[in-house]
Each structure stands twice: as structure tokens, then as C-alpha cells.
Amino acid sequence: MNCITKAWSQHEAELRRFLRHRANDDAIAEDLLQDVFLRALRQKNGLCGIDNPRAWLFKTARNLLIDRLRLAKALVELPDDLANEEDDPAPPVDDLVQCLPRVLAELSPQDREAITLCDIEGMTQQEYARRIGLSLPAAKSRVQRARARLKARMSEACQVSFDADGKVEGFIPRFPEVF
Structure with a gap:
């Protein structure tokens, strides 16, 4: 055996x-x-x-x-008639793109270039640094400052509100001004 x-x-x-x-x-x-x-x-x-x-x-x-x-996780059945707590949902964050052209136009050319190349077109910060002739730390600082100014401008122009974690909670979509 x-x-x-x-x-x-x-x-x-x-x-x-x-x-x-x-x-x-x-x-x-x-x-x-x-x-x-x-x-x-x-x-x-x-x-x-x-x-x-x-x-x-x-x-x-x-x-x-x-x-x-x-x-094993205990599941709790929710009643079918559970009311939706949120009466007026905030617009989707994707709708913030409506505000972007207006706000980008209001930024300095240097900030607009940093945001456009790194965040919109997807260029790495290393490539961006080489392109504009800065060290990598200097380019990273420039991008960070541009992002901070973009956030401040978006908050003002589109009345963006943030929760305690810094996530978008709500905003008022604004389209580019036409002259």
C-alpha cells in the first residue's frame, strides 16, 4: 500500500x-x-x-x-424600489472637453504648448525637454505649473468644483466665445 x-x-x-x-x-x-x-x-x-x-x-x-x-462574501439584497439619491447628476467629466479650447486659448503660449504636447498629443516629458532645449527636471516643472494654471483657469471659466479627493464633482459647460 x-x-x-x-x-x-x-x-x-x-x-x-x-x-x-x-x-x-x-x-x-x-x-x-x-x-x-x-x-x-x-x-x-x-x-x-x-x-x-x-x-x-x-x-x-x-x-x-x-x-x-x-x-465567501455575504451579499445583501437591495430592494427593487430603492430610490436614486442623486436628483440632479453632475455632467460627465468627459464633457469638460467642451471648456478646453476656450481655456487653452486663454493660457500663455508656453503653457498652451506644454499642455498640448504632453497631455493632449501624448509626447513624453523627456521628448518635450529635448524639443524645447531644457533639462528634464525643468521641463517637468514647466508642465506641472502649466497643469496647475490650466486647472485654476478651468475652475474659474467652467466653474469646476472638486471633492475632498481632488476629483471633479461638478461644473458648468462653457463653449469657446465667438467674436
Whole structure:
């Protein structure tokens, strides 16, 4: 009789009781018992190199049970008539693009170039630094300052409001002024 068969026949009933008692569900206990057996089969040398196969089987069973319980999440059913708390939803952040041409036109040429190249066209700040002849730290500072001025201008021109985390909470879309 090999090591797995011997250990399994000696401890299967005890493992089953252990899992049924702790899982409080016979089906889950049986699934876990099968998983323990599969792990024993995959064990190098088939449990023959283990001093105490019983301890290994119970430790494996306990770990599998813990993993199963961690994954089990209680779901709470929500009533179908749950009212939407938000009566007047804020416009989507994507709509802020409507304000961008107006605000970009109001920025300095240097800020407009930094925002356009790095944030709109996707140029890396390293490429931007090489293009305008600045060191990388200086270019990064320029882009950061341009972003800060863009944010301030967007807040003013489009009346953007931010939540405590700095995310857009709401705004009033404004289109470019036509002269």
C-alpha cells in the first residue's frame, strides 16, 4: 500500500468530520475533502517523505477551508424600489472637453504648448525637454505649473468644483466665445 492510500484510509473519516463541523455545509466539506486528496496526490513523493501525514492532511484541510471562507462574501439584497439619491447628476467629466479650447486659448503660449504636447498629443516629458532645449527636471516643472494654471483657469471659466479627493464633482459647460 503506498503512502497516500495508507494515510488517506487512516484519516479520511476524521478529516470529513473536521470539515463538516467547520464548514457547516456538507457539500462544501465534500468539495474541500476532494481538494485535500488532490493536493495529497500532487505532493512530491506522495506523502512518503512527510514525518506526520495526518498533520499535513489537517493543515492542508484547514488552509483550504480558510481560503474558501475568505472568498465567501455575504451579499445583501437591495430592494427593487430603492430610490436614486442623486436628483440632479453632475455632467460627465468627459464633457469638460467642451471648456478646453476656450481655456487653452486663454493660457500663455508656453503653457498652451506644454499642455498640448504632453497631455493632449501624448509626447513624453523627456521628448518635450529635448524639443524645447531644457533639462528634464525643468521641463517637468514647466508642465506641472502649466497643469496647475490650466486647472485654476478651468475652475474659474467652467466653474469646476472638486471633492475632498481632488476629483471633479461638478461644473458648468462653457463653449469657446465667438467674436
